[in-house]
Amino acid sequence: MVAPRVYEAMSKPIVGYLDPYCFQVIEEIQDELRKVFGTRNEITFPISGTGSAGMETAVANFAEPGEKCAVFVNGFFSERICEMARRQGAQVVRLEKPWGEVFSDAEAREFIHREKPRIVAYVQAETSTGAFQPGNAICQAAHDADALVIADCVTSLGAAPVEVDATGIDIAYSCSQKGLSCPPGISPATVSPRAWERLGKRTRPVQSWYLDLKLLEGYYKGHKYHHTVPISMLYAVHEGLALIEEEGLEQRFARHRRNHLMLVSALEKLGLRMHVDEGHRLWMLNTPRVPEGVDDAKVRKRLLDEYGIEILGGFGPLAGKVFRIGLMGSSSTEENVKLLIDALEKALAAESAQGVAEK
Numbered sequence: 428m429v430a431p432r433v434y435e436a437m438s439k440p441i442v443g444y445l446d447p448y449c450f451q452v453i454e455e456i457q458d459e460l461r462k463v464f465g466t467r468n469e470i471t472f473p474i475s476g477t478g479s480a481g482m483e484t485a486v487a488n489f490a491e492p493g494e495k496c497a498v499f500v501n502g503f504f505s506e507r508i509c510e511m512a513r514r515q516g517a518q519v520v521r522l523e524k525p526w527g528e529v530f531s532d533a534e535a536r537e538f539i540h541r542e543k544p545r546i547v548a549y550v551q552a553e554t555s556t557g558a559f560q561p562g563n564a565i566c567q568a569a570h571d572a573d574a575l576v577i578a579d580c581v582t583s584l585g586a587a588p589v590e591v592d593a594t595g596i597d598i599a600y601s602c603s604q605k606g607l608s609c610p611p612g613i614s615p616a617t618v619s620p621r622a623w624e625r626l627g628k629r630t631r632p633v634q635s636w637y638l639d640l641k642l643l644e645g646y647y648k649g650h651k652y653h654h655t656v657p658i659s660m661l662y663a664v665h666e667g668l669a670l671i672e673e674e675g676l677e678q679r680f681a682r683h684r685r686n687h688l689m690l691v692s693a694l695e696k697l698g699l700r701m702h703v704d705e706g707h708r709l710w711m712l713n714t715p716r717v718p719e720g721v722d723d724a725k726v727r728k729r730l731l732d733e734y735g736i737e738i739l740g741g742f743g744p745l746a747g748k749v750f751r752i753g754l755m756g757s758s759s760t761e762e763n764v765k766l767l768i769d770a771l772e773k774a775l776a777a778e779s780a781q782g783v784a785e786k
């Protein structure tokens with residue numbers, strides 16, 4: 428859900444992309460983003476486009492043609508990183524796990540020490556599975572091998588600690604429409620000094636002109652025209668970040684955690700089991716397994732038609748096997764959890780009653 432104050436902010440008068448007010452808004456966005464990312468990185472700015480634009484920025488600037496790019500693959504979005512890296516001409520090597528599982532520190536170290544890549548990528552919060560991948564061991568091993576680390580923080584930013592600096596992440600990106608509770612259209616990104624230095628040593632130009640970080644820095648820092656930034660979306664993110672500042676980061680994370688725990692315990696009372704093991708679960712994206720014999724699409728349709736609640740299903744290897752329930756930003760409330768649980772209980776009962784009738 429988008430907060431009413433964000434809608435209001437988007438209706439403010441448009442200024443030009445070189446207007447001092449535009450740069451003031453950008454400066455404030457950068458300051459707030461550093462706090463939410465948990466970083467002191469100078470290079471922290473909003474990329475125009477959705478989360479995938481942030482992903483493509485990270486990959487296009489840092490996965491160079493012919494160089495080895497090691498990807499931890501345990502869900503849909505790590506597959507997308509592989510595809511983007513292949514298109515850049517990088518040599519992609521993969522370590523795979525079933526969707527819903529995460530990589531142990533030992534597995535991470537062994538993979539990186541064996542492959543000796545130039546760049547490593549993993550997804551911190553895998554929205555397709557509901558699993559959280561810790562990054563400390565990955566980053567440590569990567570830095571020992573002189574590799575940079577890209578972390579997809581699309582779903583975590585604004586809903587859980589991302590901890591870019593404490594984890595050792597070099598390049599992180601996110602989006603506006605998940606933990607920040609804004610409309611889709613902006614992808615906040617941040618780059619470590621180490622990664623920035625590596626970028627300076629590139630001999631070939633970045634294939635994407637639009638997502639070339641050096642050119643983007645020329646605009647965000649040097650105030651030179653690059654492309655016309657989507658100012659209404661910047662107003663939205665500016666306001667979304669102000670809401671986070673007012674709530675307090677710790678309080679916001681605690682709210683997401685509390686509502687997640689409440690949801691899990693209520694789902695378990697309904698007899699559902701969580702797909703991801705305790706301790707690896709995301710707070711903002713919950714994946715209970717679909718009970719045996721239940722058609723998840725029918726349950727979801729009933730929730731939408733009769734209760735106006737939209738939850739998603741699984742896809743890929745998890746198609747028909749899990750529900751995906753988002754509790755992100757403004758949507759993570761106790762009231763929403765109660766509403767959903769009540770509706771889900773009725774929808775599941777109606778489905779099994781119908782199943783019995785059909786038999």
Ligand SMILES: *Cc1c(COP(=O)(O)O)cnc(C)c1O
Nearest residue numbers: 477478479504552554581582602
């Ligand atoms: C949503 C998502 C993306 C892609 O973001 P878009 O805004 O859909 O382009 C990438 N990675 C993860 C983990 C996501 O959840």
